[in-house]
Amino acid sequence: MEQITNVITVRKSLAWLQRFHFGPILATALVYDALAELSRAVASTPNSVTPVWPPDGFAVGIVLLCGKSVLPGIFLGSLGANIQAFWGDRNLITLLLSTVAVLGIAAGTTAGTQLGTDLFKQSTRSRYPFSQVSDTIRFLVYAGLLGPIVNATMGVGMLAAAGKIDFFENALSTWLTWWISNVAGIFILTPLILSGYRYLKLNQLSYRNLPKLIFHILNRKIVTPYSFKGVLSRLGIKAIPSKEIEFLFLTSSVFFISLSAFWNGQSIAYILIPLLIWAVFRFGDLGANLTAFLISLMAILGTVRGLGSFASPHLNQSLMGLQSFIVVVVFTSLILTATLAEQNTAKVKLDRAFADLKVANHVLEHQAKTLIQQNRTLERTLEELKFTQAQMVQSEKMSALGNLIAGVAHEINNPIGFLNGSIENAKEYANYLLEHIRLYQQKYPEPSRDIVEHAEDIDLEFLEEDFPKLFESMHNATGRVTGISKSLRAFTRSDTDQKVRAQLTENLDSTILILKYRLKATNHRSEIRVIRNYENLPEIYCFPGQMNQVFMNILANAIDAIEESAMEQSLENLPTRSYQITITTKLETNQIVISIADNAKGMDEATIARVFDHLFTTKGVNQGTGIGLSIAQEIVVTKHGGSINVRSQLNQGTEFLIRLPIDS
Incomplete structure (x- = not known):
């Protein structure tokens, strides 16, 4: 029996282990760690501060694509990314504290990523986040802003516990820098990952066929109401550049303007905004995210080297300026992309409706003898439809009003019932007190001077006379409220299938x-x-x-x-x-x-x-x-x-x- 039990236990353990996909988990951990090392090597300030933390952007993107199964990979990647920074001291106690801190930071990163992605998925039912403005805002708030709060809070707490920072002097500034760097990393990298994956999926392309992939990106057809060729034609320009030249010109312009603004300190960063809008309208969400990524990358690389318009002798001022710029650029790009996507969807639906209308007109042309009768029928149907629609709206209003009134009446009943009972109890207690006072006056007909003066000050005789009247007025008032509540319930009385x-x-x-x-x-x-x-x-x-x-x-x-x-x-x-x-x-x-x-x-x-x-x-x-x-x-x-x-x-x-x- 013991052998059978051991076999069953082993099988259960193996079944539990099979739930974990070790390949994706390991790949996630390696990519996270590689991005962390790359960020420290390329985009760190002389003070070893990383203004943007792309690994968190990768973490949010991969969890949104692959689900919670890769969360252990996020944990391992964060563990590997921070372990070297904490294990420099060989003191045993410090080593233990550092180990706990590294584990806490990894746990905070994993928990923050899960929190942000779960909130976003629950609020959007796992839709693509950049097709609707509302979904984009939910992504930015839940995954981009709320999730990093957990990361930063846990991380700063672990730094303080390990003695890396003074909690009372540096905790707030460290937390803010940590949080904003995570936010910027998510804003920059996650949209690029999601839009790139969506593009590959929609076009059935594989990363193995790189030339074909580039060709598709450059020749992507974007349905917009603002056709680039149409605008040039109206301006009398017949020689229209190809999509490849246009894309090359756009990226070159972004690169050189970013180089001038963020490496040479020239105040021309505002020129990037129309280029970003150009990318949105001409190359869709993927092109816009690539452009925003390029702008952000140039700004980061220039600022961490003390160059460009955001460079400042004060580190925090430089970081805040850079991070604010990145957030604004990405926010503008994503919102504009989502707005355009909504407009494109509406245009497709409108085109479909016009196509259906053309078919209907073609049918009507072949039925000329019955056209008048059909038009009359259509008018009657339209009128009935409008009436039905208005009737439904009216019914919904009445239903909403009924629900509101029923809720108010229900909420009134509870405190009114309490007041009725309390008034009766208070009335009874007051009678006891008055009776006690009268008994006291009978037993001690000659009270002290202080008691007599106090009785005159409070007008004791008037209180004895007015107290019962006051309770009666309160009882009548609650009775009126009860009557109003009954009337409200009568108004909201539900109909049934029968009278x-x-x-x-x-x-x-x-x-x-x-x-x-x-x-x-x-x-x-x-x-x-x-x-x-x-x-x-x-x-x-x-x-x-x-x-x-x-x-x-x-x-x-x-x-x-x-x-x-x-x-x-x-x-x-x-x-x-x-x-x-x-x-x-x-x-x-x-x-x-x-x-x-x-x-x-x-x-x-x-x-x-x-x-x-x-x-x-x-x-x-x-x-x-x-x-x-x-x-x-x-x-x-x-x-x-x-x-x-x-x-x-x-x-x-x-x-x-x-x-x-x-x-x-």
Whole structure:
């Protein structure tokens, strides 16, 4: 049995080890370490400070491409990149501290890389980050800014623990330098890795076929609304250079301008911006990232040698200027690339739509006899589509409003319940205290002078009389809030597939409560009074949520009409004119009648005839959809088997009459 158990244990261990892909892990570690050594050898200042740390850019890129399976390679690469710098002292204690520090730095690098990439993948569902502006910003924030915080924090902590820096004097500046160098490395190298991999994948190219790869890069077709050849043609230039010459001219210009700006100290770095834009428009994301990489590389190499416009006697000032420039260049390049990619996608969709339209037109040309009928059908379909779309928007608004109100009502209930219980307890405690005071006064009728003066100062007799009134007022106030909460819940009552019994006067009251803020007085009119003439109505079977929408549409239209009427009144009539909405409910034979009337300016006969038409509105642009009353008619007539009518006279007002069967 023991042998069998040992065999099973060995197999489980082997299965666990098989999860690790040692080839990619080893390759990742070697590339990370090589980049680190290259950065120290080529791009370090005389003080051994590396302004940009490309290994972190490689780490983020390879994790985004290969997943978490290469994270051990990141750990090993960071371990190898830092181990020589820490093991210079042969003292045993220092050696142990250095070992812990190196392991901590490697762990921080791995954790920061995983954090940034995980946050980015979760927020974008692992999409390519440079096809949308929003995804690009998420990449820059999560992978480029947040992830390096872990790296820098862990690294500075390990440096302080190993005694490499004075925590209180140099921790902040060291952390900032570390963090910005990681950010710059990710900004520069990761986009280049991702765009290069994407280009190879889209064009089905392999690094083994290098000439073909270069040919494809130089002759890459970029779909943009700004054609380079088209611009030259409009300028009358017929001799158009080939893509190879154009690319060579671009890279040469970038190189020589960067050389002048960052090695010779000439103030012409701003000329690189239009060249970067040129690369974005003509060579896409890969060309833009290559150009940004070349600009950043020239700036780094010049600055670390004390040359160029960023060189300064103060190291921190030089590093901040260089790193800020790199971040701005890469940020501009990536955002512009993503914007152009979004525009290209929209153009492709638009071209596809135009192609479909041409096919449809060709079909219509061969069906000339039925063209008129088809156009009429198309117009009706378009109108129905607009109505359906507007109806969906309206439903979404009502749903969002209902969810908001339901949430507010739910949040109100908890503190109100607590207040109700607390008020009762406080009232009981206060009575105990007052009773105790009265008992004390009975037992000690002649208190000391201090007690008498204090009782006069606080007006003890008034407190004994007013305390119960105060608690009663608080109880009444919480009762009012509870009533408001119940009205809100009544408004947000969910519909089901079947009708339920409801008291529509409650729905009316809850709708008025929602619109109460619009009834208050404004600068150009007095307060709108709501007059309720309710009869005792029985509960009816209906869809309460849909009836709320009917009442909301009619009451909102009444308020809009009053607003418009008030705007047309002269200032002299403003104080004397009163506005009101009268709601009347009554019971007729086997049906209930709900009347909603206002005293606004009314409607003419032409408007009355079209008031329930789809998409008909008398309001201005962006003020009305023209579907509110149409939806109300559909709900009342189709869904409830009732009727809705309107009566109106100019300068007299408007009345809507809703009739609903009691037993439907």
